[in-house]
């Protein structure tokens with residue numbers, strides 16, 4: 001078997017065109033969706049992601065701004081910035097780029113964001129709504145992954161989904177969304193003892209570890225769908241995922257590449273959430 005590649009970049013281009021039409025209509029009604037991204041410090045990767053979010057927003061007609069704060073900013077100062085944005089009617093979406101410097105407790109920041117403006121879908125209220133199957137702003141990477149599966153009509157119900165990684169932003173919520181669509185979900189992590197035995201049972205394998213080549217054909221059941229979330233920058237500057245792509249291609253039915261896979265879909269989900277927040281659909 002040779003896997004079909006799910007091109008996240010192409011899908012994202014198509015979805016952005018659809019969103020642009022919707023934003024054009026909203027603008028005619030004098031509603032200009034607006035996203036504010038807060039960037040703390042000078043991490044080059046964060047800066048590049050944030051610029052990517054701004055560029056994508058412009059492509060669909062979402063107005064966006066980046067608020068830059070120094071690496072030394074205190075938690076109190078950052079909370080002040082969030083408070084102002086919460087109270088600014090023209091701001092529909094607020095995203096605080098992670099990671100944050102160590103003097104700041106991430107949970108305090110996420111909890112300070114108005115859940116109706118939490119376009120990352122990280123606020124405990126939004127996570128709780130997701131867990132109970134209510135309509136809300138969903139975490140961007142997991143929602144992007146579900147959109148990729150739906151785009152290929154890959155059935156989820158009754159399938160065994162194995163998720164490697166249990167972070168609050170990727171692993172846990174992607175498992176929850178798959179469960180909501182009636183998959184049987186297994187979570188693996190750094191303390192999992194028999195990783196290969198578990199991954200070989202997966203009909204859908206989601207890999208979100210952050211280390212190159214943790215998965216190859218030996219870990220994959222023939223015909224499985226393999227979703228590679230990892231973004232690893234190699235010494236020569238190239239990007240690679242967590243999955244040995246050439247090897248996995250031989251066993252999988254579908255596979256997502258890195259780059260041009262899950263990454264662009266994360267940004268597409270962010271735009272989707274910003275439009276949803278602007279329309280006031282989140283109570």
Ligand SMILES: NC(=O)C1=CN([C@@H]2O[C@H](COP(=O)(O)OP(=O)(O)OC[C@H]3O[C@@H](n4cnc5c(N)ncnc54)[C@H](OP(=O)(O)O)[C@@H]3O)[C@@H](O)[C@H]2O)C=CC1
Pocket residue numbers: 141164165166167168169170171188189190191192195208209210211214229230231232262263264266
């Ligand atoms: N494409 C995209 O849009 C996005 C990509 N990413 C990328 O996805 C990757 C994961 O991100 P994130 O979830 O934030 O990372 P974290 O570092 O928060 O989580 C990594 C997870 O992998 C688990 N893990 C580590 N080593 C192993 C191992 N040897 N075997 C099994 N599990 C292991 C950890 O286990 P434990 O919990 O026990 O420590 C942890 O749960 C990164 O490469 C990141 O850059 C992230 C966000 C968006």
Ligand SMILES: Nc1nc(=O)c2c([nH]1)NC[C@@H]1CN(c3ccc(C(=O)N[C@@H](CCC(=O)O)C(=O)O)cc3)C=[N+]21
Pocket residue numbers: 048049052095096097098099120140141231239258259260261262263264266267
């Ligand atoms: N509050 C917050 N929300 C996030 O959503 C968030 C975050 N913090 N911190 C970091 C991670 C990482 N992340 C990515 C988004 C897009 C690509 C992406 O578009 N990648 C392109 C390549 C881009 C390149 O070439 O650098 C691709 O995979 O094709 C990657 C990674 C969002 N994150």
